[in-house]
Amino acid sequence: MVGEYAANFSHVLLMFGFAIVAVGPALLISRMISPRRRSNPVKFLPMECGQVPQGEGRTHFMMQYYSYVLMFVVFDVMSIFLYAWGSTLLNLPKTATLPIIAFLGIMFAAMAFALYQSKRRNIW
Amino acid sequence: MSAIAPKFRFSYFLKSVLDNVFWIVTLFTLIGIPLVMILLFYIELPVINGNKLLDPYLALTTLADPSRQIPMLKSIIHSDFFRITAFPGFGFAALLAAATIFIERKMLAKLQLRVGPFYCGKVEGILQLMGDGLKLISKEIIIPAKADKPIFWAAPVLFVATAAAFVSLIPVASGGWVVADIDVGLLAVFAVIGFFPVITVLSAWSANSKFPFIGGIRALHQMVSFEIPLILSVLGIVILTGSLNLTEIVQSQDHYWWIVFLPIGAIVFFIAILAELERIPFDLPEAESEIVAGWLTEFSGMMYGLVQLGSYVKLYAFAALFVVLFLGGWHGPMVWPPFPEEIIQNGISMGPITLHLPGLPLLDQQMLNDVLWFVIKTMGVIFVILLPRGVFPRIRIDLLLHIGWYKLIGLSFVNIFIALGLLYAGVLGPGGIL
Numbered sequence: 001m002v003g004e005y006a007a008n009f010s011h012v013l014l015m016f017g018f019a020i021v022a023v024g025p026a027l028l029i030s031r032m033i034s035p036r037r038r039s040n041p042v043k044f045l046p047m048e049c050g051q052v053p054q055g056e057g058r059t060h061f062m063m064q065y066y067s068y069v070l071m072f073v074v075f076d077v078m079s080i081f082l083y084a085w086g087s088t089l090l091n092l093p094k095t096a097t098l099p100i101i102a103f104l105g106i107m108f109a110a111m112a113f114a115l116y117q118s119k120r121r122n123i124w
Numbered sequence: 125m126s127a128i129a130p131k132f133r134f135s136y137f138l139k140s141v142l143d144n145v146f147w148i149v150t151l152f153t154l155i156g157i158p159l160v161m162i163l164l165f166y167i168e169l170p171v172i173n174g175n176k177l178l179d180p181y182l183a184l185t186t187l188a189d190p191s192r193q194i195p196m197l198k199s200i201i202h203s204d205f206f207r208i209t210a211f212p213g214f215g216f217a218a219l220l221a222a223a224t225i226f227i228e229r230k231m232l233a234k235l236q237l238r239v240g241p242f243y244c245g246k247v248e249g250i251l252q253l254m255g256d257g258l259k260l261i262s263k264e265i266i267i268p269a270k271a272d273k274p275i276f277w278a279a280p281v282l283f284v285a286t287a288a289a290f291v292s293l294i295p296v297a298s299g300g301w302v303v304a305d306i307d308v309g310l311l312a313v314f315a316v317i318g319f320f321p322v323i324t325v326l327s328a329w330s331a332n333s334k335f336p337f338i339g340g341i342r343a344l345h346q347m348v349s350f351e352i353p354l355i356l357s358v359l360g361i362v363i364l365t366g367s368l369n370l371t372e373i374v375q376s377q378d379h380y381w382w383i384v385f386l387p388i389g390a391i392v393f394f395i396a397i398l399a400e401l402e403r404i405p406f407d408l409p410e411a412e413s414e415i416v417a418g419w420l421t422e423f424s425g426m427m428y429g430l431v432q433l434g435s436y437v438k439l440y441a442f443a444a445l446f447v448v449l450f451l452g453g454w455h456g457p458m459v460w461p462p463f464p465e466e467i468i469q470n471g472i473s474m475g476p477i478t479l480h481l482p483g484l485p486l487l488d489q490q491m492l493n494d495v496l497w498f499v500i501k502t503m504g505v506i507f508v509i510l511l512p513r514g515v516f517p518r519i520r521i522d523l524l525l526h527i528g529w530y531k532l533i534g535l536s537f538v539n540i541f542i543a544l545g546l547l548y549a550g551v552l553g554p555g556g557i558l
Contacts, residue, residue, distance in 0.1 A: 005307075008304065008305065008306045008307070009304065009306060009312070011204065011207075011208065011292055011303050011304035012289050012292050012293065012303075012304045012306075012312065012316075013289075014204070014208050014292075014303075015208050015213055015214065015288050015289050015291070015292035015303055015304070016285045016286070016288060016289040016292075017285075018208050018209060018213070018214060018288070019214055019281075019284050019285040019287075019288035019289070020281055020282075020284075020285045022209075022214060023280075023281055023284045023285075023430055023433070024281055026261060026426050026429070026430065027265070027277070027280075027281070027426055027427065027430070029261060029426075030260075030261045030262070030263070030265060030425055030426035031265060033261070033262055034261075034262055034263055034264045034265065034425060035264055036264055041269070043266060044266065044267070044268055044269040045268070045269065046268045046331070046332060046333030046334070046422065047268075047333060047335065047416060047421050047422060048333075048334065048335070049416065053333075053334070056270075056332065057268075057270070057331065057332035057333040057334050057336075057337055058329060058332055058337065059334075059337075061337065061338075061341065063341060065345055065521070065522070065525055068345060068348070068349055068525055068529060069344070069345065069348055071529070072348045072349070072351070072352065075352050075533075076351060076352055076355070079352055079355045079356050079359075080311070080314070080355065082356070082359055083310070083311060083355075083359065083362060083368065086359045086362040086363045087362050087366060087367065087368050088366075089363050089366065089547070090366035090553060090554060091366075094548065097544070097548075104537070108537075111533070115529060115530065
């Protein structure tokens with residue numbers, strides 16, 4: 001039963017694998033037929049529009065709007081959990097909708113508070 | 125500035141070509157043919173005509189007898205391998221992606237009063253894409269010195285593979301023409317979509333360059349912000365259908381498309397897919413006037429080509445998902461002509477020879493009609509996705525996040541309440557008016 005259920009997903013993995021098998025050789029062929037002469041260190045510098053790059057590429061970076069990424073962690077899970085309710089709604093009694101609406105109200109309040117906090121730039 | 129290398133001689137060129145041909149023929153005869161012969165006896169071949177097993181010798185006779193090819197072709201068409209490689213799977217998606225690139229370039233040129241690709245292939249530059257592919261594959265791949273090489277090499281391939289995994293979930297025609305028919309297909313779609321920001325950020329981080337890094341961070345913000353409206357805007361359909369299976373969602377739109385009842389959800393979903401695809405007006409991760417090419421800056425040669433292939437396969441998959449969810453999938457009036465009866469009855473006569481082909485038609489009329497309507501609708505949606513590129517400017521990142529978090533999420537909740545209202549007012553759903 002469980003194996004049967006998992007076997008349905010195997011086609012997705014097969015497709016994933018087939019795409020790797022199909023397009024991987026393109027990189028290999030390109031590596032084989034493309035010219036690879038005239039190596040010099042300037043060629044392998046990171047692209048910075050002609051400037052000589054300074055410092056590392058992987059630096060500390062002031063990641064603005066970080067609050068949205070934090071909010072995503074909460075509300076993405078919430079929206080997926082709503083599917084568990086939505087897909088079985090036709091089999092549920094109508095009174096079972098009220099607690100969900102209350103839950104949505106709570107999440108709305110939480111989202112409003114989080115959005116208000118995300119606007120306060122001085123704390124981020 | 126000569127285009128030909130200084131030591132070029134035509135005879136040298138011919139000699140190198142003939143050398144390659146000689147080695148290929150030699151190696152194939154000595155290694156390839158014995159290998160094929162050995163392998164053929166171990167491969168399990170399909171059963172044809174009930175009890176007769178297809179062995180290699182029978183397979184060779186089909187070359188001479190067309191009436192034996194048809195059962196073989198049928199068994200190939202209905203195999204998993206064909207589904208994954210060719211029809212609802214990778215080949216079909218790649219073909220539509222190539223068509224999309226050509227349409228985009230010509231249409232954008234027409235919108236901006238240019239000519240677009242013109243010379244390659246005589247007719248309206250139809251071979252331009254092939255030329256670009258040959259150019260990209262013959263260019264050197266340059267990797268920045270301090271890049272994290274395994275991740276950097278893997279990122280384009282994984283991008284294409286993830287887009288292909290997305291394609292595998294899309295049902296194309298009735299009668300099970302889908303690679304992976306999963307009960308929770310819609311959730312599987314969201315799971316696959318969740319891999320794109322990870323690949324983007326990993327490739328941006330591994331390049332050890334500043335422009336890809338900034339582009340990757342922007343892509344992360346954008347994809348993450350628009351994933352929630354994308355997920356919530358489809359919930360209305362799930363409420364009305366009661367199923368997460370994409371095939372059942374299409375079958376539920378037999379009479380009415382969901383865009384008629386849930387237009388707000390359709391609009392939110394469309395805007396969210398524009399942002400997920402990084403297309404104008406939301407192409408901040410690849411903003412060429414600010415951060416060279418965003419997270420694609422360090423990709424060169426065929427790696428860039430693969431990322432482009434992946435992004436267009438993704439474009440096809442999202443457009444097909446829009447069609448499946450909102451535009452009724454494959455439903456449409458029957459316009460495909462039926463297979464001519466006299467060929468089934470009398471066979472094809474060419475001069476003195478009459479060819480009887482039992483087992484025709486290869487594909488039934490319903491399926492071909494479904495595919496026709498599906499492709500027409502998908503190309504229409506792709507056209508509408510491409511259209512803003514000729515018109516709109518790019519918007520700022522704070523406006524983008526504001527649209528995603530304040531407006532689209534609010535609208536998608538409105539959409540959910542519309543769906544609930546339609547269900548509880550007795551308009552739709554089991555026992556409803558419609």
